[in-house]
Structure formats: structure tokens, C-alpha cells
Amino acid sequence: MFLNRLSRWLGDTLMYALLIGVCVFMIFPFLWMVITSLKNADEIFHIPMILIPAHPDLHAYIFLFQQYPIIRVTWNTFIIATLGTALSLFFCSLGGYTFAKFRFPGQEGLFSFLLGTMVIPGAVTLVPIYLIMRDLKWLDTILPLIIPGAASAFGIFFMRQYVSTISEDIMDAARMDGAGEFTIYWRIIVPMIAPGLTSLGLIFFMGAWNAVLGPLIYLKSPQNFTLPLVIRSMTGPVGRTVYDTQMAASVISIIPLLIIFLIFQRRFLEGIAAGAVKG
Amino acid sequence: MLVAADSTGKTRISSSKPPHSLWKEIVRARWSYLFIFPFYLTFLIFGLYSTLFSFYLSFTEWKGLGPIKFIGLKNYISLFKDKVFIQSMENGFLLFFMYVPLMIFLALVLAVILNSKHVRGFQFFRTIIFIPYIMNIVAAGFAFRLLLNQKYGVVNNLLTGIFNIAPIPWLESVWGGRVSLCLLIIWAWLGYNMVIMLAGLQTIPSELTEAAMIDGANPVQAFFYVTIPLMRPVILFSVVLSLMGSFNLFNEVYILTGGGSMNATITPFVDIFGQAFGNFRLGYASAMAYIYFIILFILTLFQVRYFGSRVD
Amino acid sequence: MQSGALDAFKAQYPNVEIDYVETAPTDMYQKLPLALQAGTGAPDLACVESSHLAQIVALGGLADLTTQVQPYVSQMLASKWSDAILDGKYYAMPWDSGPVVFYYRRDVFAAAGLPTDPDSVSQLVATWDDYLNVCQTIMTKTGDDCFANNKANNYGRLYEMMLWQQGLGYYDATGKVTVDSAQNVATLEELKKFWDANLLSDQLEWTDGWYAELAAGGTTPVATVGPGTPVPPTVKPVASLVEASWMGAFLKGWIAPGTSGLWGVAQMPAMVAGQARSANDGGSNLVIPDQSQNKAAAWALTEWLLGRPDSQVAIFKASDFFPSLTTTYTDPIFNEPDPFFANQITRQAYIAAANIIPVGYVYGPNYSLMNKYVSTAIQKVATGAASAQDALTEAANSIRNDTGMP
Numbered sequence: 001m002f003l004n005r006l007s008r009w010l011g012d013t014l015m016y017a018l019l020i021g022v023c024v025f026m027i028f029p030f031l032w033m034v035i036t037s038l039k040n041a042d043e044i045f046h047i048p049m050i051l052i053p054a055h056p057d058l059h060a061y062i063f064l065f066q067q068y069p070i071i072r073v074t075w076n077t078f079i080i081a082t083l084g085t086a087l088s089l090f091f092c093s094l095g096g097y098t099f100a101k102f103r104f105p106g107q108e109g110l111f112s113f114l115l116g117t118m119v120i121p122g123a124v125t126l127v128p129i130y131l132i133m134r135d136l137k138w139l140d141t142i143l144p145l146i147i148p149g150a151a152s153a154f155g156i157f158f159m160r161q162y163v164s165t166i167s168e169d170i171m172d173a174a175r176m177d178g179a180g181e182f183t184i185y186w187r188i189i190v191p192m193i194a195p196g197l198t199s200l201g202l203i204f205f206m207g208a209w210n211a212v213l214g215p216l217i218y219l220k221s222p223q224n225f226t227l228p229l230v231i232r233s234m235t236g237p238v239g240r241t242v243y244d245t246q247m248a249a250s251v252i253s254i255i256p257l258l259i260i261f262l263i264f265q266r267r268f269l270e271g272i273a274a275g276a277v278k279g
Numbered sequence: 280m281l282v283a284a285d286s287t288g289k290t291r292i293s294s295s296k297p298p299h300s301l302w303k304e305i306v307r308a309r310w311s312y313l314f315i316f317p318f319y320l321t322f323l324i325f326g327l328y329s330t331l332f333s334f335y336l337s338f339t340e341w342k343g344l345g346p347i348k349f350i351g352l353k354n355y356i357s358l359f360k361d362k363v364f365i366q367s368m369e370n371g372f373l374l375f376f377m378y379v380p381l382m383i384f385l386a387l388v389l390a391v392i393l394n395s396k397h398v399r400g401f402q403f404f405r406t407i408i409f410i411p412y413i414m415n416i417v418a419a420g421f422a423f424r425l426l427l428n429q430k431y432g433v434v435n436n437l438l439t440g441i442f443n444i445a446p447i448p449w450l451e452s453v454w455g456g457r458v459s460l461c462l463l464i465i466w467a468w469l470g471y472n473m474v475i476m477l478a479g480l481q482t483i484p485s486e487l488t489e490a491a492m493i494d495g496a497n498p499v500q501a502f503f504y505v506t507i508p509l510m511r512p513v514i515l516f517s518v519v520l521s522l523m524g525s526f527n528l529f530n531e532v533y534i535l536t537g538g539g540s541m542n543a544t545i546t547p548f549v550d551i552f553g554q555a556f557g558n559f560r561l562g563y564a565s566a567m568a569y570i571y572f573i574i575l576f577i578l579t580l581f582q583v584r585y586f587g588s589r590v591d
Numbered sequence: 592m593q594s595g596a597l598d599a600f601k602a603q604y605p606n607v608e609i610d611y612v613e614t615a616p617t618d619m620y621q622k623l624p625l626a627l628q629a630g631t632g633a634p635d636l637a638c639v640e641s642s643h644l645a646q647i648v649a650l651g652g653l654a655d656l657t658t659q660v661q662p663y664v665s666q667m668l669a670s671k672w673s674d675a676i677l678d679g680k681y682y683a684m685p686w687d688s689g690p691v692v693f694y695y696r697r698d699v700f701a702a703a704g705l706p707t708d709p710d711s712v713s714q715l716v717a718t719w720d721d722y723l724n725v726c727q728t729i730m731t732k733t734g735d736d737c738f739a740n741n742k743a744n745n746y747g748r749l750y751e752m753m754l755w756q757q758g759l760g761y762y763d764a765t766g767k768v769t770v771d772s773a774q775n776v777a778t779l780e781e782l783k784k785f786w787d788a789n790l791l792s793d794q795l796e797w798t799d800g801w802y803a804e805l806a807a808g809g810t811t812p813v814a815t816v817g818p819g820t821p822v823p824p825t826v827k828p829v830a831s832l833v834e835a836s837w838m839g840a841f842l843k844g845w846i847a848p849g850t851s852g853l854w855g856v857a858q859m860p861a862m863v864a865g866q867a868r869s870a871n872d873g874g875s876n877l878v879i880p881d882q883s884q885n886k887a888a889a890w891a892l893t894e895w896l897l898g899r900p901d902s903q904v905a906i907f908k909a910s911d912f913f914p915s916l917t918t919t920y921t922d923p924i925f926n927e928p929d930p931f932f933a934n935q936i937t938r939q940a941y942i943a944a945a946n947i948i949p950v951g952y953v954y955g956p957n958y959s960l961m962n963k964y965v966s967t968a969i970q971k972v973a974t975g976a977a978s979a980q981d982a983l984t985e986a987a988n989s990i991r992n993d994t995g996m997p
Contacts, residue, residue: 011498015392022389023407026466029422030414032433036425045431045799095318104308105301110315117326121527121575123551123568127336127561128329131343134629151321181310210415212530217556220622220632222612228417232534233618235421243425250418257413265406272471273478276516343628344651360992362985430800451743451795453974540743541970556621558960559628559650560993 030254037061037247044243060244061252067245068230069223070252076142077226078256080215081208084146088204089197091150096159097189101168111160118153130217144218145211155200158275162196163189199271202264209257227253337566342559354566364567366542367550368574370457371526374546378461379521382469383514389469390476391502405477409470416467420534423463424450427535453543456536460544463531468524472517479513480506519579526575547571599902600895607888620959626880627652633880635889641874642954642962644674644683649956653682654879659890660684663898668915670948674955675876682878684893687912689835689873690944691752693857694842696850697933698808699830703732709935712857713868719753719781722860726790729830736792737785738831739804742973744795747966748872749833751953753778755870757862760952761961761990767997769952770965771980771987778862779972779979786973792829804829806847833859835872836941840911843931851931856940869944871951874915913941957994964989 036044038056064070099111133144166189174184190197215226225233231253234246261268305312337355340348358364389408393401411419426433427449435446449459483506491501507514528546536544551571555564597609612634620643626633627650639647647653657680664672664681671685693716697707705728706712716722726737740749754760754775763769785791794801807828828850832838842854858868877897879889896902903914904922919925920942928934955961968982977985990996 019389019392019404022385022469023404026408026411026470029419029426029466030410032426033418033422044425045428049431049433049436091318091321095315098311098314102308102311102314104311105304107311110319114322117322117330119576119579120330121523121548121568121572123527123548124333124565124572125325125329126551126568127555127565128332129325131332132324132329137631139629140632147321148325151318151326153322156318181314185314206413210413212415212417217625220626228415231415231417231421246421247425250421253418254414257415258410261410261413262406269405269409269474272474276475276478276513342650357992360988362989448743453743537744541967541974541976556625559624
């Protein structure tokens with residue numbers, strides 16, 4: 001009896017130890033980011049290691065705002081993420097709804113074809129898309145960052161699955177009342193799929209906010225940069241990497257997403273789970 | 280007998296007579312086409328056309344300016360002799376085997392623990408473990424660079440202080456670079472995989488494991504003989520995703536190791552990007568992308584086959 | 592930096608507005624070609640290092656400056672023009688050169704019982720083998736590393752200097768790849784001797800550790816440029832550094848100002864006695880993208896800054912970037928003693944070095960690619976993963992494969 005309890009206690013302890021250990025591993029880099037952003041220059045690379053800065057202050061942040069157009073950059077990041085998400089959600093929900101609730105010639109083929117293309121790695125279309133953008137003179141604008149992504153195969157698949165769970169009675173009723181197709185979509189379907197839109201939207205938003213490759217290729221002028229790009233640009237010039245400023249920028253880039261995530265946790269995780277389990 | 284066909288194209292009442300012309304069908308379904316049009320137009324341009332154009336480019340030599348020179352299979356032949364590309368493929372494999380088994384196993388274990396009823400703070404743990412996934416990789420990469428700094432990084436300081444080990448060149452050496460990369464990836468993706476596993480676990484009725492345990496199995500055995508087989512589809516999904524992930528690593532590589540000593544951490548995507556936007560060998564990069572695509576495709580098929588055929 | 596010259600220009604041309612943007616080199620070499628390719632987004636005037644100039648010229652998209660630079664062709668160091676020319680047309684205006692010299696720490700040499708005046712030191716390190724012996728002495732007597740040359744992540748710059756001084760390079764005048772030639776292999780093996788004898792520091796250039804050992808033993812901690820990273824006091828100094836003249840300005844300005852008075856400048860060791868004791872490392876040029884809407888103004892600024900001796904001298908004074916404009920060499924500034932170098936008249940040393948730079952075959956339209964492969968080869972040799980012959984042969988074949996050169 002006692003041994004049983006002991007082994008259970010041991011098991012539990014191990015379990016919690018593992019959980020806590022993993023949590024520490026997960027949190028520590030972020031903590032270190034914050035701490036470093038508050039340190040003085042000589043405390044960052046100090047032997048012996050300094051855990052808590054002696055006089056934490058915001059000088060790195062001040063320097064950051066003075067030397068870089070951070071407000072503008074944050075705004076850029078926000079706009080790109082928001083517009084991109086809105087466009088993607090619109091295209092994918094409209095398309096997903098259609099595939100879920102309508103029958104039309106070529107439907108199977110069109111959809112399967114789409115799914116098939118999910119296998120193609122982004123590397124293949126990297127150059128042609130760049131060339132298209134160049135010829136359209138869309139370089140150094142936000143357009144390359146929001147338009148190609150709107151045709152997300154994952155998104156339309158997700159939406160189709162989601163919409164298919166909705167009963168059709170309301171749609172029929174609306175049609176009998178003479179409502180136009182688009183009105184049905186906009187006024188009836190969209191509100192009904194709001195949770196799914198939120199989940200998918202969060203995934204898109206996060207992806208766009210954190211994106212580096214697209215901004216790297218397409219954004220040239222420093223005032224058009226996004227946050228990840230700015231962080232990246234703080235390294236390398238002949239001289240020293242300004243670590244505390246870089247960490248300050250990193251913290252700033254993470255906080256908005258962190259807040260959004262903490263608020264919409266459930267939806268977000270649902271979206272991820274749904275995308276995976278059905279896939 | 281009434282035949283009611285509405286704009287959704289569905290016939291409502293039974294005993295229908297199919298419309299006798301395809302054109303009529305299409306016209307009736309015009310809203311459908313309209314609705315999928317924005318999506319498909321975008322897809323056609325940036326998906327299909329781009330893929331095909333890339334294929335065409337792979338048989339040419341072009342710097343992006345000036346005339347496009349058709350050179351047939353020369354790019355593909357050169358690829359076979361390209362040591363760096365071959366190494367990048369090897370690196371993709373290597374990295375995959377280095378971190379995927381560990382990460383997926385850990386994700387599964389964590390998911391099982393959290394899924395079991397008697398863990399308190401489920402929400403808390405799940406949130407914390409997931410959080411790295413939402414951090415942008417640039418910020419994370421630089422943070423890791425600081426932590427793994429050979430002389431001043433926290434990790435080496437701790438190791439030296441506690442275990443008295445000489446400072447490890449995490450970022451500067453061949454294997455150190457690879458391990459560092461794996462550490463970063465596991466840190467970033469463990470939570471994501473755990474959440475997926477959790478979702479999968481929730482589809483498994485707990486009666487099954489309970490039944491196994493009543494039959495005399497201990498929790499560990501139940502885990503291996505009941506849970507894992509049932510989770511196969513989810514595990515497969517994670518593995519396939521991770522495979523594509525490891526070959527596609529880009530930012531992580533540049534930020535942590537800059538490609539690594541002797542190209543130790545270069546991945547195919549890094550190589551393709553470098554050839555396209557560094558050397559401006561657009562034709563060559565396209566050929567590389569296609570070979571990469573084919574290899575990845577075969578590997579994915581292989582994995583599905585392998586996981587699908589494991590009988591339990 | 593060149594604010595003095597810029598101000599003078601603005602005074603002369605009050606209608607021209609100048610927007611000066613600093614870009615990190617790695618970003619620059621990605622963005623400029625992309626912008627040139629795209630036909631949009633390039634600045635009116637860009638500064639390109641000689642190492643990358645030929646590649647950018649070959650890409651297309653630069654304005655043809657042949658007529659504008661004609662009056663200056665004979666006034667610039669001859670070696671500067673080869674990268675700027677394509678099909679007989681000129682596409683760039685040279686700014687500064689990087690004549691390579693031998694920087695050494697007088698205090699370390701003194702501690703090792705060696706002479707510290709430049710002439711004696713030049714004699715001491717007449718060849719690379721002599722340099723090897725000097726390093727041994729320094730290591731035995733003081734325990735200090737001789738110079739820094741990283742193994743696992745080597746950039747290849749020192750090796751390139753060693754090739755350049757012999758009139759060699761990655762290819763030859765006929766366009767044949769020479770990366771695996773007997774002489775190139777021998778040069779790498781010479782470098783390897785230093786690694787094998789454990790005389791070198793493993794710091795990678797432009798990293799904090801590298802800065803630290805250059806600044807070590809100074810009277811004050813390393814200065815920082817804005818928020819930065821200083822040096823723990825236990826770092827040992829490095830005894831020497833073979834680098835281009837612009838390094839002197841960096842040492843003085845921000846890497847090691849606390850070591851003022853402790854440095855000297857001597858001649859770079861020759862490979863073989865009697866051969867050239869100088870090479871070129873770096874140097875920059877100004878180019879005007881063809882898409883610019885302000886080409887005339889851009890050229891006016893270029894000519895003002897780089898074609899007039901007084902501007903070049905002013906820039907030189909502020910930055911120590913050694914001017915390619917030879918007509919500046921008569922300026923009295925070149926006779927000034929430099930307190931950082933214990934009052935040595937370093938600029939004369941730079942002129943002497945600049946005048947004997949041989950024609951080298953390191954830079955060129957495929958430089959980045961060649962440098963990348965050869966750097967990997969050097970890394971393999973340094974870490975013992977391959978022999979010099981094997982590593983260089985592999986690199987050479989990759990280069991041949993990629994470029995189609997024989």
C-alpha cells in the first residue's frame with residue numbers, strides 16, 4: 001500500500017519536474033531577452049554572468065526609438081498582418097463556403113488540384129513571384145506580402161471543413177426570402193463561422209506578423225520595414241551588435257502577439273488543432 | 280414530380296431529371312464560380328503559373344536582366360556535381376533525424392501527461408509550453424545567439440560553473456552549430472506539436488487505455504501499446520510537417536550560424552535562396568528548387584507508406 | 592565622416608539635397624543588385640567595395656561613366672580600374688584603396704625581446720617563414736598569440752592577401768581557374784604552418800572577442816560605440832595584424848583607442864624574399880545606378896568628393912581611408928606623425944605599400960562565389976578535415992562547375 005503510494009508520488013514528482021523543466025526551457029530565452037534589454041552595455045557580456053541588472057532602465061528602448069523609426073515599423077507590421085489576414089480570410093471563407101455548400105461542374109477536380117499543390121515547396125515559386133512583383137512594380141510595397149498569401153490552400157481547406165458543419169436550413173430560408181447569394185454569405189454565413197474565422201485569422205495574423213522571408217525580399221527602404229526585419233538589421237555593421245537595443249526591439253516585436261495570444265488562446269489553439277487533426 | 284434546382288446547384292426533391300446541358304449547369308452555378316474566382320485567380324497567377332514558369336526557367340541561364348538563354352539540361356547536370364547542394368540535402372536529413380524523434384516523443388509524452396486527469400494547472404502548462412511558437416524567429420534566434428555565446432553565454436557559464444566543462448563552441452563548430460539549430464527548433468516547435476498531440480489524444484476514448492491497465496498493463500506499457508498506435512495519423516502529420524520544416528530552415532540558419540562552419544548547417548532552402556538572390560543564377564536556382572521538390576515529395580510518400588504500413 | 596567635404600559641396604551646389612543612408616555591407620550586397628535588377632529602388636549614388644564591384648558591374652544597371660572619369664584615369668592608382676571596366680567602358684569612380692601593411696604591437700615585441708622600430712621589424716618579418724619564427728619567439732617569451740586567424744569560420748581574407756602579393760589569385764589572366772594550382776596550394780600550406788604550430792588566436796574578425804584582443808593591454812577599457820560590449824580585463828593582446836591601411840583608422844577610432852602609442856606599422860612579409868611586400872584588401876568605389884533620375888547631380892558629388900585632391904585629403908584626414916587619387920600624395924598631411932603609432936609617419940608607409948601593389952586576380956565578377964568556396968576549403972584545412980591540395984581541388988572544381996570557367 002505504502003509502496004504504491006510512494007511510486008505514485010514519485011511518478012507525480014517526476015511528471016511535474018518534467019513539466020516545470022520544459023516550461024523553464026521555454027520561458028528562459030524570452031526572460032533573457034527582457035533582462036538584456038534592461039541591462040547596461042557592460043553587464044551584457046560580463047564574467048561572471050549577471051542575472052539581474054544593477055540599475056535596470058529603459059535606455060535601450062529610448063535609443064531604439066531615437067535611432068529607428070520603430071513606431072512606423074510597428075505600424076507597417078500591423079497593417080501588413082491585418083490587411084493580409086482580412087484578404088486571406090475573405091478569399092478562403094468565400095471559397096470554402098462555396099466548395100462546402102454548392103455543387104458545380106468541375107468541383108471535385110478543382111479542389112483536388114488545389115490540395116495537390118500543397119505539396120509544392122515555396123522554394124519553387126520563390127523566383128517567379130519575385131519576377132512578377134518586379135514587373136508589376138510592386139517592389140518595396142506591402143502588396144507582395146498580402147496578395148499571394150491570400151490564396152492559401154490550407155485556409156480554403158480549413159474553411160470548407162468548417163462551413164460544412166453548418167446546417168443549410170437558414171440558407172434555404174434566406175433564399176426563399178429572395179436574398180442574393182452574396183448577401184447570404186455576408187450576413188448569414190460569416191457571422192455563423194465567426195469562431196472559425198477567428199481561429200484561422202489568428203493563425204494568418206501571427207504568420208504575417210512574424211514573417212521574415214517575404215519582407216526580406218520585397219521591402220527595401222528602412223521606413224517600410226517590418227519588426228523582424230528591423231531586428232535583423234541591427235546585426236552586422238562593422239562595429240558591434242547593439243545587443244541591448246536589439247533585445248529591446250525583440251521584446252517590442254513579441255508583446256503585441258503575446259497579448260493577442262493570451263486573450264484568444266482558446267480559439268488559437270483550436271485552430272491549430274483543427275488544422276492538424278483534419279489534415 | 281417537382282424538380283427544384285436552386286443556385287447552389289443542388290436538387291432538392293427526388294426523382295429529378297438531370298439538366299441536359301453542361302452549359303446550363305455552369306450558368307446555373309455562376310455564383311459558385313464567382314465566389315471562388317478571387318481565390319483561384321490569385322492561385323493561378325502565384326501558384327500555377329509561377330510553378331510552370333519556374334520549370335521553364337530551370338532549363339535556362341538568366342541573371343534577371345537581359346536575355347534568357349536556353350541551355351537544356353545543363354543546370355540539372357551541374358546540380359549533381361554541386362557539392363554544396365548535396366551537402367545541404369544531407370544536412371536536411373541529418374537535422375531531421377537529430378531533432379524530430381526527440382521532439383515528437385517529448386511532445387507526445389507531455390501531451391499524455393497533460394491529458395491525464397490528475398495534472399493541475401493544465402492551462403498554465405499548455406500556455407507556457409506553447410508560447411515560443413508565437414515568437415518571431417528573428418527575435419528568438421538572436422536571443423539564442425546571446426545565450427549560446429561561447430565565452431559569455433548563459434549556457435556555457437552554467438555548464439562551466441556546475442560541471443566544470445570547457446566552453447563549448449555552440450555556434451562556431453560543425454556539430455555545435457547543428458545542435459544549436461536543433462535546440463532552437465525544438466524550443467520553437469515543441470509546444471505546437473504538443474498541442475496537436477493533445478488534440479489527437481482527445482479523440483482517443485480513455486476507456487481503451489483504462490481497459491489495457493485493467494488487463495494488467497502499467498501506464499508506460501499502455502502508452503506504448505495502445506496510445507502510440509492510435510496516434511499514428513497525428514504522429515505522421517507531425518513527422519511530415521517536420522520533414523518539410525527541417526529542409527526549409529532559413530532564418531534560423533542565417534541568424535544562428537550564418538550557414539555554419541564548412542556549410543555544416545546549410546539547408547536546401549538556404550542554398551536555393553543564395554543562388555537566386557545572392558548569385559542571381561535564376562535558372563540554376565529553379566532547377567535546384569525542382570530537384571528539391573521531387574526529393575521532398577518522394578520522402579513524404581515514403582514516410583506515409585512507412586507509417587501507414589506498420590501493423591500493430 | 593566626410594561631412595567636411597559634403598558641407599563644402601553643399602556650399603558650392605546649394606540646390607542639391609543629399610540624403611545619406613548607411614547600410615550594413617551584407618544587406619547592401621543583397622539589396623543593391625536586387626534594386627539594379629528591378630530597375631527601381633536603387634539610390635542615386637552607392638558605395639561598392641572593390642571586392643564586389645566587378646560583380647555589380649557585370650550585372651548591368653549602372654550608368655556608363657567613361658567620359659566623366661576620363662580626366663582621372665591617369666590620376667588614380669592603376670590597380671583600381673580593372674574592376675570598374677566592362678567591355679571597355681568605365682562604371683565606377685575609385686575612392687580608397689586598401690594597401691596591406693603589417694600592424695604590430697610594440698609593447699608585445701618589446702616584451703619578447705624584439706626590436707620595435709618599424710624598419711627593424713620590417714627586416715625581421717621579411718618573409719612569411721621569417722614571420723613564423725618571430726611568432727615562435729613571441730609565443731615562447733610572452734605567451735601572446737601572433738595574430739588572429741579563425742579556423743572553423745575563416746573568411747579567407749588573409750589568404751587572399753597572400754595570393755595577391757604574389758600576383759596570383761583565384762584565376763589567371765586567361766580566365767582559367769587557378770584555385771588548385773601548385774602555387775595556390777603552397778600558399779595555403781604556408782598559412783597552415785602557423786595553425787599547426789599553435790601560434791594563432793582563433794578569434795573571428797569583426798566579433799567581440801577579436802575586438803577584445805586588439806584592444807587588450809591598453810590603458811583604458813575598450814571604447815564603445817553607443818551601447819555595445821566591453822572587454823573583461825583578462826584578455827591577452829595579439830601581437831600583430833596583417834591588414835589594409837583602413838584598419839589603422841578603425842584601431843584608432845573605435846576598436847582600440849585605449850592602446851594609443853602601442854602600435855607600429857611595418858611592411859607585410861613577402862612570400863619569397865625579394866617579392867612584393869604589399870597587396871590590396873578592400874577599397875571602395877562610387878557607382879551611379881542607371882535608373883537614377885539625378886545622374887548629373889550624382890556625378891557632380893562624386894567628382895567633388897573623389898576627383899579633387901582637397902576633398903580626398905579631407906576625407907582621408909577624417910577617416911584614414913587611403914585615397915586612390917595619387918595626386919593627393921604630395922599633400923603635407925602625408926607627412927604627419929601619428930601619435931597612435933608612437934609618432935610614426937604611417938601615411939608614408941601606406942604610400943610605399945600602395946605603390947608596389949601587384950596586379951592580383953582575386954576580385955572579379957565571380958568573387959563572392961569563389962571566396963565562398965575557397966573559404967570553405969580553408970576551413971577544412973585549418974580544422975584538419977582535409978589536406979590543402981584536396982580541399983582546394985574540390986573548391987576549384989565547384990567553381991568550374993558553377994561558372995563554366997576552365
